Amino acid sequence: MSKSESRRALVLASSAGIGYACATALASEGLSVCLNGRDADRLEDAERKLLGRHPHAQLSSCVADLNLDADRQHLLSQAGDIDVLVLNMGGPAATTEALSLDDWQSAFETVFLPMADILDQVLPGMMRRGWGRVVMISSVAVKQPIPNLLVSGVFRTGLANLVSARAAQAAPSGVTINSILPGRILTARQSNALERDARRAGVSREAYERTVSAAIPMGRLGLPEEIAHVCAFLCSEGASYLTGQHLLVDGGAYKGMF
Numbered sequence: 001m002s003k004s005e006s007r008r009a010l011v012l013a014s015s016a017g018i019g020y021a022c023a024t025a026l027a028s029e030g031l032s033v034c035l036n037g038r039d040a041d042r043l044e045d046a047e048r049k050l051l052g053r054h055p056h057a058q059l060s061s062c063v064a065d066l067n068l069d070a071d072r073q074h075l076l077s078q079a080g081d082i083d084v085l086v087l088n089m090g091g092p093a094a095t096t097e098a099l100s101l102d103d104w105q106s107a108f109e110t111v112f113l114p115m116a117d118i119l120d121q122v123l124p125g126m127m128r129r130g131w132g133r134v135v136m137i138s139s140v141a142v143k144q145p146i147p148n149l150l151v152s153g154v155f156r157t158g159l160a161n162l163v164s165a166r167a168a169q170a171a172p173s174g175v176t177i178n179s180i181l182p183g184r185i186l187t188a189r190q191s192n193a194l195e196r197d198a199r200r201a202g203v204s205r206e207a208y209e210r211t212v213s214a215a216i217p218m219g220r221l222g223l224p225e226e227i228a229h230v231c232a233f234l235c236s237e238g239a240s241y242l243t244g245q246h247l248l249v250d251g252g253a254y255k256g257m258f
């Protein structure tokens with residue numbers, strides 16, 4: 001049995017989109033993977049689809065809403081000892097720039113708290129066992145505020161700080177913690193956003209996507225698999241000296257050098 005075949009991964013929010021692609025990439029490397037989502041049928045479909053592509057994949061799944069404390073505890077007790085943790089979430093809804101106190105409170109509870117809570121519950125076990133990989137799926141909003149996703153950028157920046165702080169604490173135990181900052185990746189969430197923004201701009205979805213793509217040096221939106229490959233690398237044995245980092249995967253859209 002290779003090392004990766006004995007590793008157990010938990011991929012949060014993974015019945016679709018980037019989470020599903022990360023779960024697929026890890027399963028294809030031989031890890032046993034626990035999938036998660038809020039809907040039992042969607043989760044079952046995801047498991048079936050993944051097994052269709054990788055018939056020998058070792059999968060389990062757990063229905064849990066990451067925003068609910070009791071569900072998070074249930075998920076972690078079901079998942080058992082985890083070697084690889086992919087911290088992903090559904091993502092906040094777009095908002096206007098004028099935010100009420102309730103909006104801020106709810107963003108803290110849905111963007112920051114679940115990820116911080118799960119990281120802090122899983123990390124001690126990884127450190128005790130002397131090996132671990134954590135990857136947080138974050139957003140380019142950490143580097144560059146997105147006006148209608150302000151709460152995403154604000155709280156994910158806090159999470160990025162936590163990732164780097166915990167990475168330094170966990171490094172002596174052979175545990176690495178990094179985040180990936182995706183640009184625009186073609187998932188259901190992105191597709192809905194494109195359709196909404198196209199409607200607002202009064203153009204077709206296709207025309208809007210062409211305009212968006214023209215601003216990306218790669219000339220196109222990314223695919224979930226292009227995030228998943230980076231995630232699988234960060235979770236590999238080979239990425240053992242890479243920790244506390246926040247990697248942009250955005251087709252070159254961010255113009256800064258650092």
Ligand SMILES: NC(=O)c1ccc[n+]([C@@H]2O[C@H](COP(=O)([O-])OP(=O)(O)OC[C@H]3O[C@@H](n4cnc5c(N)ncnc54)[C@H](OP(=O)(O)O)[C@@H]3O)[C@@H](O)[C@H]2O)c1
Pocket residue numbers: 012013014015016017018019036037038039042043064065066067088089090091092137138139140181182183184185186187188189190
């Ligand atoms: N796509 C992009 O361009 C992009 C760019 C930057 C950052 N991101 C971030 O990356 C993350 C994933 O985005 P995506 O585009 O892959 O989204 P997606 O296609 O909408 O997939 C979201 C996944 O999360 C699950 N989910 C949603 N809320 C959940 C909850 N409360 N508890 C457990 N599972 C939940 C969904 O399943 P159920 O609905 O069945 O629960 C689904 O499996 C988001 O945080 C998003 O903000 C995405």
